[in-house]
Amino acid sequence: MRVARIIARMNVGGPAVQVTGLSKALQQAPGVQHVLITGQVGxxxxxxLDAHGRGVQVLRVPELGRAVDPWDDAVAFARVTRLLRRLRPDIVHTHTAKAGVVGRAAARLAVPRARVVHTYHGHLLHGYFPPAKTRAVIAVERGFARGSAALVTVGAQVRDDLLAAGIGRPQQYRVIPPGIPPLVVGDRATAKAELGIDPAAVVVSFVGRLTAIKRPDRFCDVVRRVAATTSAEVVFLVAGDGSEAAYVRQRAADEQLPIQMLGWVEQVAPVFAASDLTLLTSDNEGTPISLVQAGMAGVPAIATDVGSVREIVADGITGLVRPTEADDLAAATASLIADPVARRKLGDAAIEHTRRFTTDALAAAHLELYRQLLGARGGRPLSLLR
Structure with a gap:
């Protein structure tokens, strides 16, 4: 079985974590030839991949980046088409919006007999674009869905949102939850000390890209409210970077907010080892990998009720899921800052809840899907693919 996986860029985030783990697992699977086609980050x-991609077979198409540029997109399409003609994959699997367009269009031209799969790690239906542009995105996605053998979503709510927008048919969809390597964390007091934080302080982490959809402004609002209402020593630890990083730094300085900025970190384990809580303030998500990682580390989450967050965080059992209002998030955060017993109970439950989100399960689900698709095509016998 020859698999070509296409993603626009491998910037630090949930899709890159899953694609890297999946690529490594499938490269080791008997009878599978796997290659990853990707562009350059901003x-x-x-x-x-710089820190975690060792061993992944990668083909770079520099023009296959995030920004929409007619010339670069045309060049990317031509180069991906040539690569697919050379590779002759049985499966072309695209991830994220831009690669979904370029990759699926190239597959139609270069390898019309290949089975084409697209994964939605989230969607662009809410919070990204003005209404007119959102309608255009939906129209494009509807068109490419018709030519896809299967559509994969990382959560059931993501699937339901896409179906409600008229994208694809129910029988095309497969829900495959995220899978990541186990997260091994050390002692919390030691981890805090290594970051220069008083071990007695309560640490609330924010792990992710600092972009508009993640609502760092809402995060700062929550910090301000919590700092004004709690007598405990609290440090809000931000691991990530992006276009809104300067905004967060400026607000932290202007309002004297207890925020410590780490920038990009190669390993998130030390961050979660130091965390008593983690906070997600996004307007839109798929199934946030940072919340899976937090759960593996025994860190309860306070998260906005968006996307498939509830499929990662069981409200009142492994964390708290709240509306997108800063007041609601701040109240939930303050309640757990004041209650270490509740934090411990939620964290222990989170460890158990996240045990199922493994790379092995992710790879097994994809192999099963590919074999079903190739069998349905009437191609090579499945015995040759095992």
Whole structure:
């Protein structure tokens, strides 16, 4: 089985974590030839493959980046088309919006007999674009969905949102939850001390890209409210970077907010080892990998009720899921800052809840899907693919 996986860029984030783990697992699977086709990250981004991509077979198409540029997109399409003609994959699997367009269009031209799969790690239906542009995105996605053998979503709510927008048919969809390597964390007091934080302080982490959709402004609002209402020593630890990083730094300085900025970090384990809580303030998500990682570390999450967050955080059991209002998030955060017993109970439950989100399960689900698709095509016998 020959698999070509296409993603626009491997910037630090959930899709890159999953694609890297999946690529490594499938390269080791008997009878599978796997290659990853990707572009370059932006100047304000870090390439996840630099730190974690050792062993992944990668073909670079520099023009296959995030920004929409007619010339670069045309060049990317031509280069991906040539690569697919050379590779002759049985499966072309695209990830994220831009690669979904370029990769699926190239597959139609270069390898019309290949089975084409697209994964939605989230969607662009809410919070990204003005209404007119959102309608255009939906129209494009509807068109490419018709030519896809299967559509994968990382959560059931993401699937339901896409179906409600008229993208694809129910029978095309497969929900495959995220899978990541186990997260091993050390002692919390030691981890805090290594970051220069008083071990007695309560640490609330924010792990992710600092971009508009993640609502760092809302995060700062929560910090301000919590700092004004709690007598405990609290440090809000931000691991990530992006276009809104300067905004967060400026607000922290102007309002004297207890925020410590780490920038990009190659390993998130030390961050979660130091965390008593983690906070997600986004307007839109798929299934946030940072919340899976937090759960593996025994860190309860306070998260906005968006996307498939509830499929990662069980409200009142492994964390708290709240509306997108800063007041609601601040109240939930303050309540857990004041209650270490509740934090411990939620954290222990989170460890158990996240045990199922493994790379092995992710790879097994994808292999099963590919074999079903190739069998349905009437191609090579499945015995040759095992």
């Amino acid at each position: 100047e304000d981004e870090q390439d996840y």
